[in-house]
Amino acid sequence: MPGLAYLLGSLSTAILTSRLLGLPDPRFAGSGNPGATNVLRVGGKKAAIITLLGDVLKGSLPVVGARWLGMGPVIVAAVAFAALLGHIYPIFFRFRGGKGVATAFGVLVAMNPLAGLGLLGVWLFVAVVFRYSSLAALTAAAAAPVLMAVTAHAHVWLYCLVTLGISVLLLWRHRSNIRNLLAGKETKIGAKAA
DSSP: OHHHHHHHHTSOHHHHHHHHTTOOOTTSSTTSOOSHHHHHHHHOHHHHHHHHHHHHHHHHHHHHHHHHTTOOHHHHHHHHHHHHHHHHSOGGGTTOOOOOHHHHHHHHHHHOHHHHHHHHHHHHHHHHHHOOHHHHHHHHHHHHHHHHHHHOOSSHHHHHHHHHHHHHHHHHHTHHHHHHHHHTOOOOTTOOOO
């Protein structure tokens, strides 16, 4: 089951959407990141919404499927992490994937809807106030283990451990954004690609 989750995660919604809509490959346009924020910059709102929904679904569907099939919490946690790894390091696209924010959200909301809704609230608040998608993602990633700990009803230690791993991975994938934020060079939400 984790192998199937990885393969599903490896389907890059950003790249596939861009190809279908005749847009530039997001790996070679804008920021170079195949994710919804970059697709918004290079392709517009419609492409970004499709990308966002696809990325969330490829994170949540494997977790929901594993639970529906009665898999134990260890397998559910492995499936969750595998789906995110597939998005970040997709086998179908030479292991060059996105930063994982929307897929991580899909995974976490499927594991624990309350934590997922809390993360969405954190992301939206920071994005609206500061207008930086990366800062919103970093803040939500830092908050994720805490939100999981205070809202999980079962398998708290396991889900917190997986969430901590997801958070560390997201922070690692955003290291260039952290440098840009500190240097005042990060692109704000809604800014067009150069």
